[in-house]
Amino acid sequence: MRKKILAAMAALGVLCLHPDMQRSAQAIQIPGGADADRLVISESGAGHMLIIPYFSTQAGNATLITLVNTDEVNGKAVKLRFRGARNADSLFDFQVFLAAGDAWTANVSQLQSGYSSLTSEDASCTRPPRADINGKPFSVARLNPQVSEAERANGTREGYIEIVNMADIPQARTGLYPLIELTNSRAICADGVANNALTALDTDLKDVAAYGAIGMTAPTTGLIANWTLTNVPAALSWSGVAMPIEARKGDVPAKGNISYFPQSSKPANNPGTASADPLFAGASPVVTASWSDLPDISTPYVAGVGGPNAQLSAIADLLAVRWVVNEYWTEPTIHAATDWLFTMPTRRFAVGIDYRHTARPRPVFNDAVAAHFAPINVVMNGDAACLRNLTFESRDREGANAIDIDDHWIFPTPYAPTFSCGSTSTTSFNPSDAGSSKVVSSSVSLKVMDTGHTNGWFSFDSGYGLHSHAFFR
Template identity: 30%
Template sequence: MKKNVLALSIAAMIGGLGLAGGASADVIPGATKMTPSNASKFSVSEGGVGHILLVPYFTAQDGNMSVIHITNTDQTNGKVVKVRFRGAANSDDILDFTLLLSPGDVWTGAVTAGADGVAQLATADKSCTYPAIPSGGVSFVTSRLTAANMDVASNTREGYIEILNTADIPGPSVTGTATALYTATKHVNGVPPCTQSVLDANFLNNNYTTESAAAAAGFDTPSGGLAGDWYIINVPKTTTFSGVTTTVKATDNNGTSANANFVVFPQSAAAVNDGSNTTLAVNYTADPLMADAVQGVAPATTFAAVTPAIRAGFYDLPDLSTPYVVAPGTIAIGDTNSVPAPVDQAAALTNAIAVTSIYNQYAVEPGISAQTDWVFSMPTRRYEVAVNYSGNQRVFSPAPSSLSVARFTSSNTFMSNVVPYEVCVNADGQSFFDREETGKTNSAVFSPSQLQSYSFCGETSVLSFGTGKVLGAQVAASSVTPGFLNGWGIMNTQNGPGKQGLPIIGASFIKLVNGAAQPGVSGTYGISFPHRYTK
């Protein structure tokens, strides 16, 4: 399988140090050595500061460049942050790394299309990453985009980004003296040392399975404090869109921001489950393609070993389903537990971001060459349903035990008959209005499906109004003719009679052109409005 420079650098380090298969880690609640883990649920942060940042869309299609900024607003503690880029079609991991922010630090990076068409990440930022990002940038990973007839390069150029605070690095005002980890990642005259031996010890060789070991290495449980921004710029078309991340905070039962579980795992290609079934990946992720043990159908209710579609590596962890606010549990072959903890963790996060309707504006006024794209991103869908490219089949996780009903099932999802390898779920309906109270309900025609009800196909889909394409989307793209030149619309996402909603975030991107602009003066404007919603 083809791997990119970042993945190869990881593999080289593992091989060079003789650590292949030797890495280990665990989910660790703080108790006495680290700040107690008192987070029990999630909520969307209206103030934009929290533990998890979700960038609803990045694109390097059609000459676009996507830039992200990650800010540590905590001026006392450094942050260990997992950054993962996922593809638009099926949420495939196409690049991930560990970012280390010192107190008050900001990291920036830009995604563009490389010469071979594969997306690449570049940064001139001095903050430590593990592995270090080369000065010329790093290409996105294509090894998991192996489906026949798939445009692999295009599938790296669109998607969304998940950013997770996995641990804190307390400063000397907390610990009394600066730890080796804090010193290695703290800026000195604008540049952190990024001491390689310290980073290797903590993010490659780490074997943190106890609270004492993690605390002794200079870690604390994650307290949040992250904020994020993004923008998409197209220089040839002189258009820019910008926005802030959807930010989720881990809270206690009273809604106060709290400390979550320590979830630092090695940035290593070593398999989580080496085949001996002593360490099951299902204890750490709800990703159904990585399930290495499944519960049998009654009366056979115990867990049995299975061969996963994707053998999880330690760099796959943590993801957004790794137990963060729920108690970590451990299942074993023959165990009678009903649901692995990651499934409940994913359900808790989905509950926080699920919506029952989406509202936004559009414009296709020809006098100003207006064009509109709506982006719909479902960052937790992967933990309920994914596509096994071998056979183009849906694979499901078990339903959560008590936190909510499953939102993606064999009954309400289907494989697209237009674009292979994309799971779809229908909206319950939609209405479009002009600006003068005139409306049309469920009468618009969506292409390429030619249906009158919109289907959310792919993890991150883009709906273009009329014939224009603002973002140049190619992976999970469709279009609609709303019947009006300007107005607003509603997408009903109740998700059936249970009204449990769908975990959708996103925005409206509107492009306008001033044809009367003087020569040499840009007359192209970009406007982005985040989706409004009801819960």
């Protein structure tokens, strides 16, 4: 089997957050518990939050996921959310309860109906239960209702995954831990005699003491995840590690806020206090948020954070890279092909798409977090928000330019081409078929780049928060 992966390129840095978080009497309450005061990209690979940059079930692809709790003292209550490649709309979410030292595995593949679905034979507890998760088609309820059913199904087949440790579950004889603990490779995953701790999670508890009473404490670090994109018919696979975001106090991993919310479809009150998503905002939101929409990576997680907008802005600054450069091969004599993948996990919180405008879906900007994705550098292409105002450069292996305009490809506004039309987008180099990329068969958010060279290197100046991978075949 042929296999090659390049490590993700992301700017390393530290985020410092600010005080004066405001709360409304009717707002969702963040229980608290944090002593961490900043988030960083963890060099160890372990963290409180993880981003798996890509999943795909296109053209024979399947995505294998392993989530590991390296903490051998505490269990973890973990939220997983699959977001679509086009506009990061929520496709599928659930909770996994990991015992101390436990690992959870799953496979994401395509059903005969064309929709993605997840299957796991792992014994770790989930909410909803495993029987209700396995084989369930990913939802298209948040995707554009104006397109065909086939196009909506295609929208479930690519995207990225958010993972958040909502709370720790310390080892104990009462409360949650004995219900999720694995004994002889099995867990109870249900209330026990005189122990209704799991049912208690159906209610949004308000403070640290209430969660402590059922066996939850403030979340600590220790989550890692690996992903493998495999295509058995093509004898190809690619793999990588999830990008870890860790809460720290000084240089030491510390506790985040308890951010557990019920896994329920019931509407959540005032979700703007717990999420920066612009489609949830206001008295008449574009999308009515449910409890299961929470938490996300903007949910206030460290001490002193000034609400979800402040946290999301700081994470965006943490991830932002301006200059992206890598090589590409499209040599026909060895059947070479190259795709670049760009994942922007903070983009959804800066701009969401309102599909209710049937003639032309419109962007909804969150001005408080729009530094990287603002109206000046975002343009609509159909129902997708795209970047513009980029500067490109392409050279072959001998250093020659494709187009000699001041040694760069320069596209000044308003002539700049759209680029990265999606929260997870693929750029395919010199493909013969513009309908899908040649390496990972991406089609949801695809940009074809004809460089003028068969092999060489390519770069662009973005100024935006990108997390990129290169796939070679």
